[in-house]
């Protein structure tokens with residue numbers, strides 16, 4: 001029997017019936033994936049996927065800055081993207097492993113191959129665990145992740161509730177694509193010694209984009225001129241990306257999420273938007289869970305200091 005189980009979310013039921021809810025998520029080896037454009041067959045056989053020394057993986061929990069980092073990496077790696085010559089979308093240059101990739105032949109792609117994925121550490125190809133390729137893990141204040149996810153689910157997909165309290169419960173139960181935020185980041189952090197991995201915070205990129213780009217270039221062994229670094233930073237700002245059809249995913253949204261849904265991947269792009277959503281009580285509950293779940297993880301979390 002296949003390890004893949006279709007699942008449904010009890011808590012989502014609300015005004016929808018079970019048949020509707022059950023088509024939005026698929027559970028594979030304990031992790032939920034969104035059904036939209038999911039390349040399930042590839043995902044099921046990912047363990048054997050051959051890794052090259054110069055492969056680079058962007059790994060994120062959803063809504064943590066994935067699309068932003070795709071743009072940054074495209075600007076670093078592809079001169080024509082940086083110079084605005086090519087109009088290939090970032091997701092074509094740095095495809096997702098598990099989404100929108102049914103037509104992509106990864107084995108045929110020239111090196112260095114760049115990938116994007118939301119998968120938990122335990123689903124990665126075996127070959128990645130011997131430090132062959134490079135991994136960049138982007139993380140973000142989970143309260144902002146949750147709020148971003150709430151709007152994304154509500155506006156862009158039909159998969160979740162319109163009610164923030166309900167969504168918070170789903171998020172804290174891991175009943176969303178990507179499963180539990182705490183498990184995702186802990187899994188990657190606790191197994192970091194298996195990988196050639198660099199952890200980077202969304203908030204750090206926001207506060208010092210240029211410094212973050214330089215750090216990433218160093219990790220990747222990419223030497224860019226001052227002028228090229230300027231071009232990367234200029235084109236990776238929120239304002240620029242919103243108007244850049246190569247980077248804003250609007251085409252994908254139209255194609256896959258339907259025109260009746262309103263909204264953009266690039267919604268607000270700020271630090272601390274959770275304060276506009278969460279009550280003091282909800283915040284306290286979240287903090288308690290965070291402290292319990294993350295107590296052994298010495299990752300730097302700067303988001304409570306000097307927020308915008």
Ligand SMILES: Nc1ncnc2c1ncn2[C@@H]1O[C@H](COP(=O)(O)OS(=O)(=O)O)[C@@H](OP(=O)(O)O)[C@H]1O
Pocket residue numbers: 060061062063064065066067068144147148149151152206236237238239241265266267268269270273
């Ligand atoms: N350039 C730039 N600067 C700052 N913030 C940015 C940028 N690009 C994307 N974003 C914000 O990232 C949030 C979307 O996260 P993801 O790209 O990880 O979403 S997804 O998982 O791929 O669906 C989403 O956050 P919210 O605005 O809080 O919803 C995007 O607006």
